[in-house]
Amino acid sequence: MSAVQDVGIVGAGASGLAAAALLAEAGVAVVVYEATPDLAALGSGITLQGNALRALDRVGVWEQVKERSFAFDVTGIRAPGREAPLVAEMRDNRMGGPAYPATAGMYRPDLAEILLGRARAAGATVRFGARVTGLTQADDRVTLTLADAAGASTTVTHDLVVGADGLNSTVRELIGIETRPEPNGMGIFRAFVRRPAGADHTELVFGGPSYIAGFCPTGEDTMYAYLVEDKQDRQGLTAAEGSRIMAEKARPYGAHWDDVRAQLEQGVEHVHYTWFTSHLVAEPWHRGRAVVIGDAAHSCPPTVAQGAAQALEDAVVLADVLTTHDTLTDALWTEFHARRVPRASAVVEVSNQIASWLLAHERGDVEGLHRVISDLVSQEP
Ligand SMILES: Cc1cc2nc3c(=O)[nH]c(=O)nc-3n(C[C@H](O)[C@H](O)[C@H](O)COP(=O)(O)OP(=O)(O)OC[C@H]3O[C@@H](n4cnc5c(N)ncnc54)[C@H](O)[C@@H]3O)c2cc1C
Incomplete structure (x- = not known):
């Protein structure tokens, strides 16, 4: 009952x-x-x-x-900058228990x-x-x-x-x-892109011109990449404009961001912007x-x-x-x-x-x- x-x-x-x-x-x-x-x-x-x-x-x-x-158990942290050295690779806790990966x-x-x-x-x-x-x-x-x-x-x-x-x-x-x-002051661009070879877990960069530059794999060929900035009025942003702005903002980041930026420069179909x-x-x-x-x-x-x-x-x-x-x-x-x-x-x-x-x-x-x-x-x- x-x-x-x-x-x-x-x-x-x-x-x-x-x-x-x-x-x-x-x-x-x-x-x-x-x-x-x-x-x-x-x-x-x-x-x-x-x-x-x-x-x-x-x-x-x-x-x-x-x-x-796309499942994985590791998060990589890279330093900002074109060289983007890997600072740490952390094994993530399996928060749902051993039956599930740390993250999908x-x-x-x-x-x-x-x-x-x-x-x-x-x-x-x-x-x-x-x-x-x-x-x-x-x-x-x-x-x-x-x-x-x-x-x-x-x-x-x-x-x-x-x-x-x-x-x-x-x-x-x-x-x-x-x-x-209430808005917290930050806004985020997210783009759904092709997953570059070797980008097989989330990588985050804290700092540089964006607060966070990150990506997360979502499938064998796909992932989403994001950049967090001070919130701006970007209402009505088209995918073409979003791709262009995101490509520009991604310029100071290296490693897999080189591939992401190249895709953004060509124009990506799914680019979204929202405030936190x-x-x-x-x-x-x-x-x-x-x-x-x-x-x-x-x-x-x-x-x-x-x-x-x-x-x-x-x-x-x-x-x-x-x-x-x-x-x-x-x-x-x-x-x-x-x-x-x-x-x-x-x-x-x-x-x-x-x-x-x-x-x-x-x-x-x-x-x-x-x-x-x-x-x-x-x-x-
Ligand atoms: C930028 C960003 C990134 C995020 N990333 C993550 C992440 O990586 N991992 C994570 O766990 N969470 C993440 N979140 C949070 C996550 O997206 C939300 O917490 C989650 O989607 C909330 O689900 P919900 O079902 O409560 O609401 P929603 O998914 O918003 O669903 C609400 C539904 O209600 C409908 N609706 C609204 N008003 C009415 C109405 N009057 N009558 C009928 N229907 C109505 C809407 O159309 C919508 O379909 C993120 C959030 C943001 C903003």
Whole structure:
């Protein structure tokens, strides 16, 4: 017996689809409402650490993720400059346990497609082109107002609504949570490129004209490369402009960046630019029968690459408490928050601290903070 019989999930990102798959698998009726007309995950890569892979295994997609990602256990650090000497090569902790690699890089749309397939196979309904615009609660039911692409409105009701609707969450606003993501001052270019021979694990350069120049392999022939700068207004940037600016910014970096720069100079199809943000919704993350998870509840600069990992863990723990309690009681929410809030808070705090040191050009104990997070997220959530 589950605490709820039918759940509406707002948002078909990683957290929404993972929660949908787990709840539907347990026999709960699930409908996911997604505003975009189809899976619109940005066409760049994502770094999935061991605890994210463990969560994806819980969702039932590890075998597919393994097939379509690029696994490695080492991170290289190079010095800035054209010579780019290797400063350190560190063996990464397998945070999900020995069954998973330390890290797997992946093309984001592949992850989105796998999660969508899993949610549907488990029995969840996923409705694209359904934007949630209203939410009211009465008599143990939650009513959502949906707008379709033509602007026509309908309503649906559920036992529980999960706001997995990302950074600018509408559900968060509709249930009266005032916390909003704030820019932290940094912006990032990401380009999806051909993987140069020998670039078989993440390499990072701290310093030079960019705060971070890095890349992460995502497949036999692919990887994504990124440059972190002071945030700028680059709205409406085309792929051609992004490639040109990124190529220019990559000029002072050497080693595999020579190959990346050559590709950027030719023009790369997938180049994205976004600002880093930070926020953390204070406990509780629910109001009545509506709860926010993933980026709706917390965001941070990806300096420890844990955002999606934490979003997936939110989904796993929420599905756990909803399917192991018989009713939606305070005890259920207490357990949910005890298992999620300290962990997500630590990730936000550490990620912000590392970003602040970079912004101040200060050398803090980055390795020490990485160890803190690694020890924490190595534990089951
Ligand atoms: C530059 C950058 C790099 C990152 N790199 C990493 C990394 O390497 N590793 C990592 O673990 N994490 C990383 N992250 C974090 C990670 O991308 C996010 O934490 C994760 O994608 C959040 O997933 P989500 O499901 O919570 O939200 P989202 O993926 O944002 O999904 C929300 C969904 O809700 C939909 N939606 C929004 N409003 C509505 C509405 N009103 N009605 C219906 N649908 C709606 C949206 O269209 C969207 O599909 C990075 C983040 C950034 C910004």
